[in-house]
Amino acid sequence: MKDFLVKTIPEFLLVKDEALREKCLNTWELAIKEGGWCERSILKLPFVLTELKDCPVLLVEHVRNVTQTASMIAKFFNQAYQTTEKVDEDVVIAGALLHDVGKLLEYESKDGEYAYSQRGQYVRHPAAGGILASKNGLPEMVVHIILTHSFEGDKSYQTPESYIVKTADWLNFNYLAFTYPNQMKH
Numbered sequence: 797m798k799d800f801l802v803k804t805i806p807e808f809l810l811v812k813d814e815a816l817r818e819k820c821l822n823t824w825e826l827a828i829k830e831g832g833w834c835e836r837s838i839l840k841l842p843f844v845l846t847e848l849k850d851c852p853v854l855l856v857e858h859v860r861n862v863t864q865t866a867s868m869i870a871k872f873f874n875q876a877y878q879t880t881e882k883v884d885e886d887v888v889i890a891g892a893l894l895h896d897v898g899k900l901l902e903y904e905s906k907d908g909e910y911a912y913s914q915r916g917q918y919v920r921h922p923a924a925g926g927i928l929a930s931k932n933g934l935p936e937m938v939v940h941i942i943l944t945h946s947f948e949g950d951k952s953y954q955t956p957e958s959y960i961v962k963t964a965d966w967l968n969f970n971y972l973a974f975t976y977p978n979q980m981k982h
């Protein structure tokens with residue numbers, strides 16, 4: 797399963813700390829198991845169910861793009877501002893890889909249709925993902941990114957790392973909202 801995950805989301809290899817990368821992979825693996833998914837079904841999972849009408853973007857595609865965006869932003873700030881404290885790029889990448897892993901528990905597939913699972917109607921993916929990551933021993937800074945990346949984080953504390961992932965996620969979401977046909981124009 798881990799080889800499959802790295803092949804599907806090569807951005808796992810951007811995490812330099814091997815122990816951290818392993819925990820990220822373990823978290824995805826646990827989410828796949830707990831959500832009742834398999835290698836085949838995970839590749840078909842959409843990244844949103846109701847927000848963007850007819851948007852064909854898949855969850856794995858979204859995770860890859862958000863991770864690449866967040867990684868670029870972190871790298872940029874680390875190079876652009878020589879006098880500030882450095883952003884932890886590994887934490888940003890790990891947080892981006894895991895920010896939507898809770899969707900594997902939030903969604904379910906029924907007769908080929910995707911819908912919110914029963915638990916997904918109570919626990920949204922940021923909380924579900926945060927719990928999964930915590931169970932797998934991810935550092936607090938990564939768990940924090942997952943917990944605060946959506947509107948749950950609007951009134952919470954942010955770190956430079958969590959703010960970068962939150963922004964990268966919204967940037968990708970809003971880009972699709974503007975550019976896909978049949979989307980509501982803001």
Ligand SMILES: [Fe+2]
Pocket residue numbers: 858862895896965
């Ligand atoms: Fe996302």
